[in-house]
Amino acid sequence: MEILLHKMHTKLEDVVQYSLQSGAETINMNALIGQDIRFTFKQNVQCGSCGKNFKKLFAQGFCYNCFMSVPEAAECIIKPELCRAHLGEGRDVAWEIAHHMQPHFVYFAVASSLKVGVTRTTQVPTRWIDQGASQAIRIAETPYRQLAGQIEVALKSSFTDKTNWRRMLKNEIGSFDLETEKWQLEELLPADLSQYMTEDDEIIDINYPVLMYPEKVTSVGFDKLPVIEGQLLGIKGQYLILDNGRVLNIRKHEGYIVDFDF
Known part of the structure; x- marks a missing residue:
């Protein structure tokens, strides 16, 4: 069947449930684990806007x-501290108000090492699943995006904001006491930012549908390989783990038009 690729839909259960959308049809990706699948790139891509x-x-x-004009690709998507929604400014003010003048979480997530990140409260736990995090905890809750970005910047000198995707896919995960790590960082924040720390210390555990993690990781993509096929051994983050x-990375190929056979 022909599919316009978008990132996989996810649902947090005992094991994360994944699906791909093909028009009105929903493909249960978990059900395909252990089977052979095949993608054929049709040499056509479609802008998501x-x-x-x-x-x-x-x-x-x-x-x-x-990419140069829509608010979904603005600089503050990657660097939330640069967001201007609270000033009534941005590429699209109405969009900014709807998406960035909303409560945001600053969080710790463990995908490879311990990392700090920012997301809208409505994107929990989706954001953590998309990153391949195995555990996460909320650090702070702010009324809008720019404030959450300021907290993240204040913590970047002590914590990374990146995920080592190769280690994440090999399931090489560090062990951390997230609650202890959270409250130890309070002294790193100035008083005007530490006031947003949340008392919610719930630790979210996330398990992925993986039969076997690879010992070595090789990234494949449609720009060099128009046909990608093999046994599906698991799914983690937005990655399909194949044999060998x-x-x-499905999210990297959003907008690619492919034939999907299974």
């Missing part, structure tokens, strides 16, 4: 013009 076809897309599946240590 304007819907036009192009030869190349930029980050998050946008054409160049949309190969992994396919």
